[in-house]
Amino acid sequence: xxxxxxxxxxxxxxxxxxxxxxxxxxxxxxxxxxxxxxxxxxxxxxxxxxxxxxxxxxxxxxxxxxxxxxxxxxxxxxxxxxxxxxxxxxxxxxxxxxxxxxxxxxxxxxxxxxxxxxxxxxxxxxxxxxxxxxxxxxxxxxxxxxxxxxxxxxxxxxxxxxxxxxxxxxxxxxxxxxxxxxxxxxxxxxxxxxxxxxxxxxxxxxxxxxxxxxxxxxxxxxxxxxxxxxxxxxxxxxxxxxxxxxxxxxxxxxxxxxxxxxxxxxxxxxxxxxxxxxxxxxxxxxxxxxxxxxxxxxxxxxxxxxxxxxxxxxxxxxxxxxxxxxxxxxxxxxxxxxxxxxxxxxxxxxxxxxxxxxxxxxxxxxxxxxxxxxxxxxxxxxxxxxxxxxxxxxxxxxxxxxxxxxxxxxxxxxxxxxxxxxx
Amino acid sequence: xxxxxxxxxxxxxxxxxxxxxxxxxxxxxxxxxxxxxxxxxxxxxxxxxxxxxxxxxxxxxxxxxxxxxxxxxxxxxxxxxxxxxxxxxxxxxxxxxxxxxxxxxxxxxxxxxxxxxxxxxxxxxxxxxxxxxxxxxxxxxxxxxxxxxxxxxxxxxxxxxxxxxx
Numbered sequence: 001x002x003x004x005x006x007x008x009x010x011x012x013x014x015x016x017x018x019x020x021x022x023x024x025x026x027x028x029x030x031x032x033x034x035x036x037x038x039x040x041x042x043x044x045x046x047x048x049x050x051x052x053x054x055x056x057x058x059x060x061x062x063x064x065x066x067x068x069x070x071x072x073x074x075x076x077x078x079x080x081x082x083x084x085x086x087x088x089x090x091x092x093x094x095x096x097x098x099x100x101x102x103x104x105x106x107x108x109x110x111x112x113x114x115x116x117x118x119x120x121x122x123x124x125x126x127x128x129x130x131x132x133x134x135x136x137x138x139x140x141x142x143x144x145x146x147x148x149x150x151x152x153x154x155x156x157x158x159x160x161x162x163x164x165x166x167x168x169x170x171x172x173x174x175x176x177x178x179x180x181x182x183x184x185x186x187x188x189x190x191x192x193x194x195x196x197x198x199x200x201x202x203x204x205x206x207x208x209x210x211x212x213x214x215x216x217x218x219x220x221x222x223x224x225x226x227x228x229x230x231x232x233x234x235x236x237x238x239x240x241x242x243x244x245x246x247x248x249x250x251x252x253x254x255x256x257x258x259x260x261x262x263x264x265x266x267x268x269x270x271x272x273x274x275x276x277x278x279x280x281x282x283x284x285x286x287x288x289x290x291x292x293x294x295x296x297x298x299x300x301x302x303x304x305x306x307x308x309x310x311x312x313x314x315x316x317x318x319x320x321x322x323x324x325x326x327x328x329x330x331x332x333x334x335x336x337x338x339x340x341x342x343x344x345x346x347x348x349x350x351x352x353x354x355x356x357x358x359x360x361x362x363x364x365x366x367x368x369x370x371x372x373x374x375x376x377x378x379x380x381x382x383x384x385x386x387x388x389x390x391x392x393x394x395x396x397x398x399x400x401x402x403x404x405x406x407x408x409x410x411x412x413x414x415x416x417x418x419x420x421x422x423x
Numbered sequence: 424x425x426x427x428x429x430x431x432x433x434x435x436x437x438x439x440x441x442x443x444x445x446x447x448x449x450x451x452x453x454x455x456x457x458x459x460x461x462x463x464x465x466x467x468x469x470x471x472x473x474x475x476x477x478x479x480x481x482x483x484x485x486x487x488x489x490x491x492x493x494x495x496x497x498x499x500x501x502x503x504x505x506x507x508x509x510x511x512x513x514x515x516x517x518x519x520x521x522x523x524x525x526x527x528x529x530x531x532x533x534x535x536x537x538x539x540x541x542x543x544x545x546x547x548x549x550x551x552x553x554x555x556x557x558x559x560x561x562x563x564x565x566x567x568x569x570x571x572x573x574x575x576x577x578x579x580x581x582x583x584x585x586x587x588x589x
Contacts, residue, residue: 036544043546044566087578108537141536149533169533175491181533183547194532202528231485236476237487275485277476280516314521332458354518392520393527422527 003315051091105148107140111201112423116206120401120414131156132418133214135166135198153198154162165258166198166222177230184258187223188271189287189350190240190321191308204317204346204387206397207410209363210379211323211340217374218340218365219304219323220249220289223269238275244268249302253373263299267291273308281313292330293306300373314357317346327373338374340365346387355389380404385416394421450533459581460509460588461564461570462574465556471511472575475587479514481559484535489557497539498560503548513588561588 112135119127138150151167171181186193192212196203211218225246232239248267250257273285289304306323322341328334346359365379381403388396399416462478464470468489473481480486487495500507502519511522526538542548545566552558553570564581567573579586 036501039544040566043544046546047568102537106537108529108530129582137531139536140534140557147533147536167533171533173487175488178488195528197531199528199531202531234492238480277474277480280476280479313516354520389520392523 105140114200114420122412182226190306199330202343206418209342236277242271263294265292285310301328314348319344338367358385457562461581463571496558497537
C-alpha cells in the first residue's frame with residue numbers, strides 16, 4: 001500500500017510539473033490580445049485610407065438580400081494608379097484564397113496513447129505499469145465529396161506488439177442526408193462504441209464499459225461492410241440515421257470476419273438518434289442489429305436491441321446505455337437473453353481553470369446460464385474517479401474500482417491510474 | 424441494503440448535490456456586452472436567414488452542405504479574438520479546451536475531414552469569405568465590408584435589439 005502511495009505521489013508531482021510547464025500564462029494571452037487589437041486597428045486605418053483615396057457610397061451593414069457587389073467598390077472608379085493598386089490587391093487576395101483552399105489528397109495524422117498503472121486485491125494478479133494502445137488515426141479528403149478515414153493500433157503483448165486495423169473507411173458524401181461508405185467500422189450500436197473509439201484521452205474514464213470492451217463479445221464491436229448515414233429532415237427533432245450491411249461476427253465471435261464471412265448470411269444494423277435542437281447537448285437513440293452466427297457447425301440467430309440517452313455537456317455529463325442480446329439456436333429453437341447497461345455521471349468543476357472532473361460509473365451485465373454463444377459475462381461494478389486535464393491535449397486519471405463477476409467469485413477492489421494524451 | 428450499496432448511494436447523492444449546486448452556473452452562458460458579431464457568408468450562398476440553433480448546427484459540423492453541390496467552409500478567428508470568444512460562448516457554449524477536444528473527437532469519429540480553418544485578422548477573413556464559395560465567418564459588425572452577405576439570425580440583423588450574437 002505504501003508503494004502504491006509513493007507511485008501515486010510521484011505521478012501527481014509529475015502531472016503538476018507538466019501542467020506548470022504546459023499552461024499558457026495569462027500575460028502571454030494578454031500580449032496576444034494586444035497584438036490582435038493592434039492588427040485590427042491597423043486594418044481599420046488601411047480601410048480608412050483606402051476610402052479617403054477614393055470616396056464611394058458607404059455600405060456599413062447590408063441585409064441578406066441586399067448584397068453589395070464588388071462592382072460598387074471604389075477602386076474601379078479611380079485613376080490608373082488606383083487601378084494598378086487594385087489589381088495588385090486582387091492578385092494578392094486570389095493567392096491567399098488559393099493557399100486556403102483545400103488540396104487533395106490532404107492527409108492528416110493524429111495519434112493517441114496512454115500509460116497505465118493497476119493494482120488490485122484479486123488473487124493471482126500482479127500490480128504494475130502497462131502501455132495502453134498506441135493509436136494512429138488518419139483522415140484524408142480525396143476530393144470535395146470523397147474522404148478516407150483509417151485507424152490503427154499497436155498493442156503491447158508479452159512477446160512483442162500486435163498491429164490491428166481498427167477502422168478503414170472510404171466515404172462518399174452526396175449531401176447531409178445521404179453519405180455512403182465502405183470498409184471496417186465500429187458498429188453503430190448504442191453510443192460509446194462510435195463516440196470514443198480507441199482514444200482513451202477522449203473518454204472521461206480510464207476504460208470502456210465492459211459491454212463495449214475492446215476484444216469483448218457482448219456486442220460486436222467491429223463491422224465489415226457498407227454503411228449509409230445522414231440527417232433526416234425532421235425540424236427541431238434533429239434526427240440522424242445509420243444503416244449498414246456487413247459480414248457480422250466471424251468464427252472468433254469478437255472479430256468481424258475481415259478476410260471473409262463464415263456463412264452466407266449478412267448481418268445488418270440500423271441506428272436512429274435524435275439531437276433535439278432545443279436541448280443542445282442531449283442525444284437519445286435506439287439501435288437494432290441482426291446476424292446469423294456459425295460456431296463449430298451450429299447456427300444461432302442473433303438479435304441485438306439497444307438504446308442510449310446522453311447529455312454530452314460536462315456540467316454535468318450523463319451517459320446511459322442499455323443492450324439486450326438475444327440468441328436462438330436454429331436447430332433446437334432454444335432462446336436466451338443477456339442484458340447489460342451502464343450509467344455514468346461526471347461533472348467538470350468550475351475551479352482550477354475547469355481542469356478537474358470527478359466521475360462515477362455503475363455497470364451491470366447479466367448472461368443466463370443457458371447462454372450458448374457467450375461465456376458467462378456477469379458483472380456488477382462501480383467506478384469512482386477523477387480526471388485532471390494537464391493541458392488541452394493530455395489528461396491524468398485516477399480510479400477506484402469495485403466489481404464482482406459471478407456469484408461464487410470474490411468482490412475485487414482496485415486502484416487504476418492513467419495518463420492519456422493525443423498528439 | 425449492504426454497506427457497498429450504501430456507499431454507492433452516498434457517492435451518487437454527493438454527485439447530484441454537486442450538479443444542483445453548479446449546474447446552472449455555466450460561465451459559457453453568461454451575458455456580456457459589446458458590439459454585435461455578424462454572421463457573414465460568401466454572396467452566392469443560398470441562405471439568408473438562420474435560427475441560432477441552425478447556426479450552431481453548421482458550426483458543430485452537423486450541417487456540412489448548403490446544397491448538394493456547395494459544401495460549408497467554416498472559418499473561425501484565432502484564439503483571443505473577441506469574435507471567437509462570442510462564437511465559443513454563445514454558439515458552441517464551450518471553453519477553448521472543450522472546443523479543441525470537440526473537433527479532435529469529430530474528426531476521429533470520421534464525421535468531418537478537417538476542423539474549421541483559422542483566420543488571424545478581419546482582412547484575411549474578408550478575403551476568404553468573399554473568395555471561397557460556401558465560406559461562413561463571424562466578424563465585428565462594424566468591420567463588415569461590401570461584397571459579403573450578412574445573415575439574419577433568428578430574423579434579426581446586427582444592431583437589432585434582439586440580435587443574439589454580442
